[in-house]
Amino acid sequence: MIGTAVWLAAVPLWFLAAYLTVIVLTPPMLALHRRYGLAVPIVLTLLVGLGDAARLGLRIPYVGEANFLFAWLAMHQLGFAWQDGRLPDRRGIALPLALAGIGALVLLTVLGPYPISMVAVAGQEIQNTAPPTLALMALAAAQTGLALLLYAPARRWLRRLAPWTAVVAVNSVIMTLFLWHLTAAVLGVLALHPTGLLPQPPPGSPSWLALRIPWLLVLVLVLTVLVAVFGRIERRRGPHPGPGEATGVLPNLLTLTGTVGVLAGLLGIALAEPGNHHPAGLPSPAIAAYFAGTAVLRLARRRHN
Template sequence: MHWTQWLTLGFQIMPLFFLAGGHAAGGSWARARAAGGTPAGWLGRRALRLLLPVAVYSGAVLLAVGVCTAAGVDADTLALVGWAMGMQFWFLPVYLLLSALTPVLYAAHLRWGARVPPVLGAVALVADVLVVAVHPPWVGLLNYVLVWGVAYQLGFCWRDGLLTGRRLVPLAMAAGGVLAFAALVALGPFPVSLIRVTGQSPSNTDPPSAAMLAWLVAQAGVSLLAAAPLRRLLDRERVWRAVRPVGAASMTLYLWHMLPVLVVAAAFYLTGLAPEPALGSAAWWALRVPWLLVLGALLAGVVRALRPLGRGLGVLYERTVPDAGLRGAWPLWAGLALAVTALARFAVRGFAPDGRFPVLPAVGLALGTVLVALARRTAAERLERPEAARAPDRV
């Protein structure tokens, strides 16, 4: 329904993920560098922390795809389910690329400070003009790094206090971003929806558009204004006790949140147990309440059931994590390239493209994860810089 597209202004929170990611990565890289860590060592540790749970999730989905393929499940149904289980993966290759670029981006931040995000944004605008006007192949892919890179770079600025010295700065970001978004939607070719709508062109997310960039700046400004009161709220022990477990389960929620949707849909709709009133009718809206409650309960059960797996992955991470002082080891870079390519493939085509098992992406993700886990410094490097191996790296 067209009017519900306005709700995406509140539901589209990916700018906040990249803003918080930049804030965390800037601090982590600054600490690692001060302790004698290297870019390769730092990146290997961060990449592995993401890739281990992703590999487990992907392995489970791929196993299900293989079983369903052997059982003769309808190819179109399998392709749709495989796409639904992989559509959130677009975030991972973008975030891994920004992580790989963090030492360079942070060096630019230390030299030019708050001037870097506007420059990235200007280049993104040029790329978006080309996408809308000329439709050149592959140019739009740049904006996945440029637009989300603006939020990532703003995270550096936030951490180092460049945006919080005066209240006027976040106010200007919030107001300017909202006004720019309104102008781009009213006068330009961009839709209001901040999620992809079938048949809608151009899209604000695929690739990220100038309108998404404007809303990103607005969200960052609002976040800066809200940060201080929210920190005071989180200082209350009861609130922190409630928030902390959700934060600890964030990766599980991110990876597995579509599973309850598919299970409940299959159990209630494919079997005819649930009524299917007309879309947008009063009965349809009334059914959203039990639908969300059932999904929430099932998701809570999934998260609880996966807790032992999370603890096991934590142990595996500590045993296989690359050394903080790792230098330019080829397994790390080769593994990262394979993993990014495979994750991008899953994000675009799903886990069962055309109803078939995706052999090459599956092998690429598995091999890439193993290579990142195998990255180590040589014995000579350990003897040369033993202090780096002992340096803590808070990821």
């Protein structure tokens, strides 16, 4: 039971593995964007579709795992396209993109083989995030179109001091909120379930839905405490090299080596099945790789300074 709870709390760490990989690959992906533009995310999306066909249609093992890379890189490319104007926030582009994404999502989930849930659900043979599927890419297109539609009114709204201050405050701890929200859920279960203060009627029933309100309020309180404790770590800003400042071969090599170690550790934790992996309920080799990687990154920072 403890192993399952630790595994559940560690689930958000998969995002750090995807995020760090995309960050490391940003220079070559930016070069591809500057050369080929929107053709890059289109090709990456086609590769996701081919991976799905090989995995789900032809039952070829492990081929679809490449979608972990192709899908997140494709979404990252949309940010490049928006920033340099190749994907402008104009209604004539944003609305068709949103409608096309929603239409494709409905077809792929209602008529196609993909589940409606975009997050992992226990017992389902196909998971839209493990690895990412074409349905998830359709959702990304729909969300991108909606974001482009809302950009102009949101920008006008954020010219007001109060909304802008709230956005800046939340964004300063946004990674902390994400990484600790399932820990808050685990702590909420430990605090309320044994006491019987919050009964659990059948999921989906009217009483179950009504009890979601106090349940979420409890989780907000727990998460607020966690953010107050750990948010200061995210707010810290380390030194960064200035424009054109050479960092040297050794610091770059150390940074790459440390990042590989961190990624190996995060992937080992993310791929671990629920269970009691000693110590601390997580796989020991993954923990060792992670802390070795962070130690090398600290050394790289000191060498740079």
